[in-house]
Amino acid sequence: MSGNAEFLSNWRSTRGIEAGDDTDGIANKAKTMFSAFTDRVQEGYNSAYNALPLHNQDLDAQQEPSWFKLSRFERLVCFFCFIAGSIVCFGLGILLFPVLTLKPRKFAMLWTLGSILFVLSFGCLQGPVDYCKHLFIKSNQLGEIPSFKLLETKFSYSFLDIQPTSKGHLLVIPKYHGAMLHNIPDEFLADILPVTKKLVKALGLEVTTPDEDGYNILQNNGRIAHQVVDHVHFHLIPKRDPETGLVIGWPARNADMGELSEFAKELTAKLA
Numbered sequence: 001m002s003g004n005a006e007f008l009s010n011w012r013s014t015r016g017i018e019a020g021d022d023t024d025g026i027a028n029k030a031k032t033m034f035s036a037f038t039d040r041v042q043e044g045y046n047s048a049y050n051a052l053p054l055h056n057q058d059l060d061a062q063q064e065p066s067w068f069k070l071s072r073f074e075r076l077v078c079f080f081c082f083i084a085g086s087i088v089c090f091g092l093g094i095l096l097f098p099v100l101t102l103k104p105r106k107f108a109m110l111w112t113l114g115s116i117l118f119v120l121s122f123g124c125l126q127g128p129v130d131y132c133k134h135l136f137i138k139s140n141q142l143g144e145i146p147s148f149k150l151l152e153t154k155f156s157y158s159f160l161d162i163q164p165t166s167k168g169h170l171l172v173i174p175k176y177h178g179a180m181l182h183n184i185p186d187e188f189l190a191d192i193l194p195v196t197k198k199l200v201k202a203l204g205l206e207v208t209t210p211d212e213d214g215y216n217i218l219q220n221n222g223r224i225a226h227q228v229v230d231h232v233h234f235h236l237i238p239k240r241d242p243e244t245g246l247v248i249g250w251p252a253r254n255a256d257m258g259e260l261s262e263f264a265k266e267l268t269a270k271l272a
Contacts, residue, residue: 075124082121089114155191166244168203172196172234179230180221214239216246
């Protein structure tokens with residue numbers, strides 16, 4: 001009898017361990033799957049957040065200055081209110097479809113209202129008038145401006161400037177929309193200079209002495225710094241003679257060494 005009791009006791013404890021192992025395995029698998037799912041959701045959210053035109057530099061069309069006096073938060077509230085309204089309309093149309101089949105006019109009204117609210121939601125980000133121009137005016141559509149592609153990578157795209165200051169004047173741009181340099185992620189910026197270096201060699205500008213042909217690499221940020229297009233771009237401008245290429249003035253002046261020293265300390269503290 002004691003032998004049977006010992007056997008049953010061992011069997012129960014063994015089953016408990018196996019059940020615990022199975023439970024742990026299932027829990028680990030579920031945790032891994034949930035972690036992968038949340039990572040994908042986070043990546044999708046970040047991509048959508050970066051792609052949304054939340055600033056007046058974020059769209060190709062001209063934005064309405066008065067509309068952009070509204071704060072980013074206010075425009076986002078309008079955006080999500082319109083999106084929520086469109087979801088409600090679409091949801092009601094789907095849920096009440098069996099009933100609305102007998103009243104097709106009401107179904108059409110619900111679906112149309114949802115579609116209008118969805119379109120208007122993006123108008124909240126840019127400004128309603130210019131958003132309509134962006135949608136319907138032909139000159140704003142892709143392909144209107146010619147592009148002579150030179151080199152394309154995962155992170156960048158380069159093409160000839162259609163208003164060159166010298167032969168071989170070209171542009172290198174990141175495949176990430178940002179108005180200024182500090183808006184661009186590091187992995188995109190890390191690709192720019194190696195691509196530019198390849199283009200320098202292709203243009204025959206790989207000179208060996210300072211007295212030979214040269215070139216300038218130019219990148220502007222802000223209207224006061226002569227930026228016209230609100231997407232980060234790098235100019236590669238060959239300089240083969242004094243008349244063509246980049247012509248600039250350089251209003252240099254002697255600096256106060258004490259002021260420079262203090263300013264260097266201030267910047268170093270911010271970089272730490």
